[in-house]
Each structure stands twice: as C-alpha cells, then as structure tokens.
Amino acid sequence: MAKYLLLKHYRGGPAPVNEVPMDQWTPDEFEAHVQFMHDFAARLERTGEFVDGQALSPDGVWVRYDGEGRPPVTDGPFAETKDLIAGWYVIDVDSYERAIELAGELSAAPGAGGDPIHEWLEVRPFLAAPPTVIE
Amino acid sequence: MDDVELRELVPAVLSVLVRRGADFATAEDAVQEALIRALSAWEDDAPSDPEGWLIAVSWRAFIDMARSDAARRDREVRFGGDPPAGVAPCADDTLRLYFLCAHPDLTQSSAVALTLRAVGGLSTRQIAQAYLVPESTMAQRVSRAKRTVGRAGLDRPGDVRTVMRVLYLVFNEGYSGDVDLAAEAIRLARQLATLVDDPEVAGLLALMLLHHARRRSRTRAGGGIVPLAEQDRSLWDTGLIAEGVATLQAALAQDRRGEYQAQAAIAALHADASRFEDTDWVQILEWYDELLRFADTPIIRLNRAVAVGEADGAPAGLAALADVDQNIPRRDAVAAHLHERNGDLELAARLYASAARSAPNLAERDHQTRQAARLNQLLRHHR
Numbered sequence: 001m002a003k004y005l006l007l008k009h010y011r012g013g014p015a016p017v018n019e020v021p022m023d024q025w026t027p028d029e030f031e032a033h034v035q036f037m038h039d040f041a042a043r044l045e046r047t048g049e050f051v052d053g054q055a056l057s058p059d060g061v062w063v064r065y066d067g068e069g070r071p072p073v074t075d076g077p078f079a080e081t082k083d084l085i086a087g088w089y090v091i092d093v094d095s096y097e098r099a100i101e102l103a104g105e106l107s108a109a110p111g112a113g114g115d116p117i118h119e120w121l122e123v124r125p126f127l128a129a130p131p132t133v134i135e
Numbered sequence: 136m137d138d139v140e141l142r143e144l145v146p147a148v149l150s151v152l153v154r155r156g157a158d159f160a161t162a163e164d165a166v167q168e169a170l171i172r173a174l175s176a177w178e179d180d181a182p183s184d185p186e187g188w189l190i191a192v193s194w195r196a197f198i199d200m201a202r203s204d205a206a207r208r209d210r211e212v213r214f215g216g217d218p219p220a221g222v223a224p225c226a227d228d229t230l231r232l233y234f235l236c237a238h239p240d241l242t243q244s245s246a247v248a249l250t251l252r253a254v255g256g257l258s259t260r261q262i263a264q265a266y267l268v269p270e271s272t273m274a275q276r277v278s279r280a281k282r283t284v285g286r287a288g289l290d291r292p293g294d295v296r297t298v299m300r301v302l303y304l305v306f307n308e309g310y311s312g313d314v315d316l317a318a319e320a321i322r323l324a325r326q327l328a329t330l331v332d333d334p335e336v337a338g339l340l341a342l343m344l345l346h347h348a349r350r351r352s353r354t355r356a357g358g359g360i361v362p363l364a365e366q367d368r369s370l371w372d373t374g375l376i377a378e379g380v381a382t383l384q385a386a387l388a389q390d391r392r393g394e395y396q397a398q399a400a401i402a403a404l405h406a407d408a409s410r411f412e413d414t415d416w417v418q419i420l421e422w423y424d425e426l427l428r429f430a431d432t433p434i435i436r437l438n439r440a441v442a443v444g445e446a447d448g449a450p451a452g453l454a455a456l457a458d459v460d461q462n463i464p465r466r467d468a469v470a471a472h473l474h475e476r477n478g479d480l481e482l483a484a485r486l487y488a489s490a491a492r493s494a495p496n497l498a499e500r501d502h503q504t505r506q507a508a509r510l511n512q513l514l515r516h517h518r
Contacts, residue, residue, distance in 0.1 A: 021488075022491075022504050022507075022508070023484070023487070023488040023491065023504055023507035023508055023511055024508070024511055025508050026508060026512050027505055027508045027509050027512060029508075030501075030504060030505055030508045031505075034357060034359070034501055035357065038357055038358075055497055055500075057493070057494075057495075058492055059492075059493065
C-alpha cells in the first residue's frame with residue numbers, strides 16, 4: 001500500500017474546463033456537488049482507502065522566525081497569492097494507477113449546468129518509512 | 136447499569152480516594168482502571184453497592200500503582216492494602232474535583248480534557264475520538280494537565296465560573312465519534328447543579344437543554360445547516376424544552392441574574408414560538424440588552440443586530456450592525472441577511488459569497504454558498 005495526497009487548489013493549477021464560481025451555480029447544482037463530494041468520501045471509506053480529508057480556509061499568513069527574543073514576523077494574507085490550497089484527501093491505495101484513477105473520479109465532480117468541473121487535482125506520493133528489506 | 140450510570144459515580148469515587156490521601160493523578164488513573172474492570176465484571180451481574188465496589192477496586196488499583204511507583208523510586212508505600220473505613224462520598228469534595236479540573240492554570244483544552252476524564256469518566260481514547268486528535272496526543276494533554284494541577288494544588292482552585300466555561304466549551308463542540316459531547320456536557324451540568332446553589336449554573340443547564348431540544352431540526356440529512364426560520368418545529372424535543380424552561384424559571388426567581396440566564400431566556404423565547412412568525416422579538420431584544428450589561432462582546436452585539444432587524448425592521452438592524460466590529464466571524468452573513476430583507480439582493484448575494492469565504496467550518500461555508508446561489512439565481516431571472 002502507498003499513501004497519496006490528492007490536493008485541491010483554490011488557485012494555482014491550470015484552469016478547469018467548467019470554470020464558474022460556486023455562488024453562480026443554481027442551488028440544485030450546488031446540492032448535486034455537495035452530494036457528490038459526500039458520496040466520494042463515503043466510498044473511499046467503504047473500500048478501505050480513506051486516510052484523511054480536510055478543507056482549508058482561504059485565509060492564511062506567512063510566518064517566520066525573527067531572532068532571539070523577538071516575536072515571529074507575519075506577512076499577508078496576500079490576496080494575489082498564486083497558489084492557494086483548498087483542501088485534500090489522503091488515500092492509501094495499492095498502486096500509483098489507483099491513485100490517478102481516484103483523482104480522475106474526484107475531478108469529475110459536477111459544477112455549473114450539472115457538468116463535470118474537470119478540475120485539476122495535484123497527486124503527490126508520500127515519502128514513506130523505509131521498508132524492512134532494502135538490499 | 137449502563138455506561139453512563141457507571142460514569143455518574145466517577146467524581147464521588149475519585150474524591151473519596153483523594154480524601155483518603157491518594158494523590159490526584161494516580162487516583163484518577165486508578166479510577167479509570169476500576170471502570171474498565173467494572174465494565175467486564177458487571178456485564179452479567181452488577182454489585183448491590185456499585186459505588187462501594189468502585190471505591191474498593193479503585194483503592195486496590197491505587198495501592199498497586201503506588202507500590203510499583205515506590206519500587207521504581209525505591210521508596211516505601213505509606214498506604215496499607217485495605218481501604219480505610221469511614222470515608223463516604225461527600226458533595227463538597229466532588230465539587231472541589233470540578234474546580235480542580237477547571238483550574239485557572241490550565242489551558243482551555245487541558246481543562247476540557249481533564250474534566251471529561253476525571254469528572255466525566257470518559258477514557259482517553261473516547262475523548263481523543265471526540266476531538267479528532269490521536270489518542271497519544273490526548274494522553275499527553277491529560278497527563279500534563281494532571282501535573283499542572285498537582286503543582287498548583289488546591290490553594291487556588293478554579294471556581295464555578297471556570298467550571299461553567301469548560302462545560303459550555305464541551306457543549307459547543309457538538310459531537311463526532313461515539314461520544315455525544317453535548318449530551319455529556321448536559322449530564323455534567325446537571326450534576327454540577329445538584330452540587331452548588333447558583334442560579335447561573337441553572338441558567339447554563341437551561342441554556343444547554345433548550346439548544347439541545349432543537350438539535351434534530353438544525354441539520355439536514357447530509358449535515359447541512361437549517362436556519363432557525365426554516366426548522367421543522369415539530370422535531371423539537373418538548374420534554375427538554377419543558378425542563379429547560381422550568382430550570383430557567385427557578386433560576387430567575389432567585390433574582391441573581393447573569394449571562395447564562397439571559398442567554399437561556401433568549402433560547403426559551405425561541406422555543407416558545409410554535410411558528411417562526413410568532414417569535415416575540417421585542418422581548419428577545421430586551422434580553423439582549425440585559426445580556427450586554429453582563430458581557431459586552433462583539434458576538435452578542437452581532438446577534439442583537441439580528442434581533443433588532445426582526446423587532447424593528449431591516450434598516451434598524453443594519454444601523455445596529457454598524458456598531459459591530461468588522462472583523463468578527465459571521466458578520467458578513469448577518470449583513471447579507473439584513474440587506475436581503477431590506478431588498479438589496481445584489482449586495483446581499485455578494486455578502487453571502489464573502490461570508491462563505493470566511494466561514495469557520497464547512498457546514499457554514501456550504502450554507503452561505505447556498506444562500507448566495509439562491510439569490511444569484513433570483514437575480515438572473517429578474518434580468
């Protein structure tokens with residue numbers, strides 16, 4: 001088994017095919033989307049591939065150390081940040097192919113007009129613990 | 136005897152051990168050990184004196200723990216094997232236990248964890264599941280909390296205010312996993328109300344009961360939020376409402392008012408309306424004004440603006456909103472609602488979308504997005 005992160009971005013990926021902001025969908029289209037996401041998570045749990053799923057608020061700040069005895073420096077939030085993470089699933093699957101397959105299904109979530117959003121999702125393998133046998 | 140009835144006995148049992156001279160941290164572990172044994176030993180046949188059984192088994196577990204600890208540190212054990220007789224559970228000791236778990240030296244999360252374990256009798260695993268953190272993290276939080284109160288001791292224990300704040304935090308967490316934190320907070324508030332004669336404790340209990348009574352109507356099947364105006368009031372639990380109202384009336388009769396009683400009074404007025412249109416917003420507004428005298432916070436001012444909007448119309452509500460801090464959560468949502476009622480649908484739709492962006496949780500975000508989508512659909516039809 002290998003773990004993968006399916007990363008969803010508010011901004012930063014290539015433009016999706018069906019790009020209409022959510023608040024411009026009809027309420028029914030929005031319901032269908034929420035239901036799809038709900039079903040997707042439930043299905044991952046049933047297949048024993050779900051590890052974690054979280055959503056992030058778009059607000060965030062940059063923080064860094066500013067020297068002994070000084071409070072950390074914060075910067076932002078930047079309205080123009082190019083890459084903005086919206087949330088993720090962590091899945092534990094048998095193969096890279098399965099991770100790609102699941103990301104493809106998630107990308108088909110319905111949006112405006114009830115059509116798939118074709119949203120770009122980033123798939124990143126976890127760096128796992130070393131295996132027992134390495135020679 | 137079920138799990139909840141068993142856990143009812145925990146604070147009394149623990150306070151007996153502490154009064155017999157056991158240190159709080161070890162005694163608490165010993166009571167947890169006894170609880171685990173009780174769950175398997177009592178499966179078929181509960182003892183006639185469950186509390187006595189728990190005290191005896193906890194005491195023996197404590198002695199075992201103290202001995203092995205003493206052996207590790209090469210010290211002598213001061214306690215004998217047989218439980219000293221004559222120490223019976225006592226309400227003051229149990230109350231002191233509540234205070235200790237809400238000690239002012241503890242962080243909020245530590246006080247919550249320690250209260251749920253030492254007073255609530257929940258296991259570390261159950262508390263961890265409820266707060267969605269790893270069990271080892273919660274175990275650390277509990278043991279650090281015990282060290283903190285061990286150092287601080289009982290010289291400066293918390294008081295009933297800090298206990299109420301902890302119980303209110305637990306109540307607001309809602310539930311996930313197999314432990315219903317709202318129900319647990321109500322159980323502990325009920326127990327606290329029997330230990331201390333304070334109308335604010337009764338007010339807190341009433342507030343919890345009245346909110347809990349509406350729980351089934353507050354969410355849709357998929358977890359979506361149903362606003363008060365759209366809730367199916369036939370789903371409200373009339374038994375809990377009656378108990379909440381009676382508890383509140385008894386508290387108010389003592390004529391020592393406070394913020395929990397005022398909040399409970401507002402909840403009671405909502406519960407009293409059989410339809411949303413029947414809500415007595417004028418009285419609710421009076422209670423908000425009273426509430427502001429006890430606690431002038433931006434959240435209360437925000438909620439008051441909603442009440443002003445209902446009692447005196449949307450323009451008055453918007454005027455009240457102008458005094459509310461711009462940066463508090465849900466302000467855009469309230470502004471959107473008031474502007475919608477005032478007929479400015481375009482501004483309202485933009486504010487709902489903004490409220491969705493700054494929503495503190497997913498259910499709220501979905502709800503505000505749904506509101507924006509609803510208005511935008513209306514606006515498209517009108518164009």
